Amino acid sequence: MTIPRRTITLAVLASGLLSGPAWPKDPPLHAVEKAVTDRTGFAVRWQQNAQAREEALTQVRALLKKPLNVDRAVQVALLNNRDLLATLEDVGVSAADLREAGLWKNPSINLSLRFPDRPPSATDAEEGVAFDLLDLLMIPLRKRVAADHLVAAQLRVADEALRLVAEVKAEIYWLQGDAAMLAHRKTIVDVNATAVDLAQRQHEAGNITDLALNQQQATYNAARLALAAAENEQREHREKLNRLLSLWGPDTAWKLTEGLPALPEGNVPLRGLESLAVAQRLDLAAARAELESVVRALGLTKSYRYIGALEFGVDTEHNPDHSNVTGPTLRLELPLFNQGQARVAKSEAELRQAERKLEGLAIDIRSNVRALHDKLAALRETVQFYQKEIVPTQQAVATGTLLRYNGMLLGNYDVFATRAEAADAEQKSIEALRDYWITRTELERVVGGNLHPQRPAKTADYKTN
Template structure:
């Protein structure tokens, strides 16, 4: 009995494993920090979470930058925190795959019905034997699944970071667009007030007065819609950051930066994406683990359950018997052909999905690169050509107005055109930064070089708000100071 007891203890020790709650999270944090320079953290209800909470308050107390917004989301986004729990589920599956099945202890006792004879006892201890040989391969499959799940979780963290950067740029642009809309409203109200005075003096027709009043009302409605869009964009970013209560009062004062003077190198981005994308790496791991699972099923297809153990028995009037037992499942009907066929199909399916993901990644990178370069060209065209021309048109119109060669409404129209050009420029810059965040997501991390991203957008033009006074301007009715 002593050798059997020692063998049973060794068997028990080989089947034991423990859950390490932090396992996988360090790998996710390292992958994310390597690609975007920001850390993740899994909230576990520990005292360290209070320290993280204080750090969040520090990040939100000052002006919120794009990098700080990403850091807040990685630490606090509820959906991302739920995704982190997938690592716990995957690790539990991995530990379970490394456990041996429990031995089966059975016994029986029979009592004599009459007064003659003695009781009869029977006991057996049985252990599944095939588990010992398949354990290493099962553990390998489960470990590869855990690695694949770790890569997927890290990929979700990177996707969240990219979405935060896009929404942050959207909020920055929307704030500047609201500012422009307010400028337009001030100018439109001034023009409507001036038109009222000129109509009272008999210098313009009722049609011209109605046009200016309508333009002022439309400007007021445009401002209301822009302000609503700003609220919606702020709430979108707030949801991504996982904020509520007083923490929703964050502020962004930084202007939307102009595209850098020199674009980062955009060659070989397809190869970078294939090499760096975590979802592609996870798909590779999935194909590998399916192949190993297939090999496991093939290697055991002719083995059913194989149970070995010990058995002791005492007949009613005989000696106690002790000896080994062996129980075999005969693979006559079920040779795991269905399981093997399923795994073969899943393996081929995994290979096709990996190919699809790789092909799509290359195509998406090319399209995103083209979009980034086009939007950069559009923004530069506005900044270096259209805006200076609009400024020149406005200044020349101002000169001709001062020389009484043009009417006031021509000058106001020039100012409106200038503001419209600025709006288009801000939208082009916003789209550029959003496209850049998309491209970084598609290549699986930061672009090759990001050192020239601190250029600041040019200042907005002065508010084109003409005001009325009581001086008379020959040929123009009541005088104005444009």
């Protein structure tokens, strides 16, 4: 039995339409949720309806009832940050574009009526239906381009979530460091206040000069200004964290856990860190997906550059003598003046642009990894030097000064000065430890969210029970 040529053509066309990426089986945000959880251990959710949003708010308020640590703050941000929730919808938009790319364009119907100006007076009518055959042929490749766009959107959104995680962690470390340093600043202020009070009494008794009194007052004023600046900085960081967590009203009355984490054992090794960053950075993966999309779009442009329009249909004309004329119609645009040269040149330029951006991003990532690794190692040495050398030495000096004061070998102001210097050393030690953890967070972000991907991501403590 011979199969008609028309049947073969339709079969080939159908197989082409069915090939290529189909509508994803998993929800579009599943890839985002998995990428964030794998790298950080925290959950991000697509809140598509009022019920899902209310469940997230319930969990957020339960977390806020406990003192905020890094884990709880990050989980609140991923569930509640409005900018992130808005960015998640980019994936929904791209998923809808993928579905749109696989749909046939609706056929067009043409109707016309012509009225004669002399007998016979019967109206001449004509109707036709036409399909855009070119659009039909482009569906498979168009779906692949849209699928690349969806993957790129998923990667960009997941990368935004990781950026938010890093920002929240940094703000928590800032606040924990601020809280610890404020105690030492207040000690410095109290010590200088005592010194000024003593100086005033001695000045009234005529035991010290105006210059000595003014010097003590100036030192006290400087300590008060430093304390006020630190308190203002703490309020600024608290408000920044409120913005990152999208909190307002009574929800901003949260409390913070005290104390920075201790310095971890061992340095973060540089070996393999650059390769790890290139392998797991989501924005770099998004750039690769966008490059693939540009390559496919260029292929689409080149494949159909000579075909501006291709429509096939059926047309029927009703003549005044009541006879009908029916037959196929074909509209083909002749590429006489525009052969798609500009479109091809534009696509090639976009391809080169995407390649250079991808290369530049990879180079920047490697450079940032090296720079932050060096900074982290230097801060680690600084913290250790403060904790093992400077702080113990200042404490020993303060203790020795107090012993000599008790033996009437030193005066009051020597005791005040050594106490202030010891508190200042403690404060700078805490500042260095805070900077270490902030830099470590930045390095985690640059590497792609996790310095040790071979280890299972920890499960964050965000359960409400």
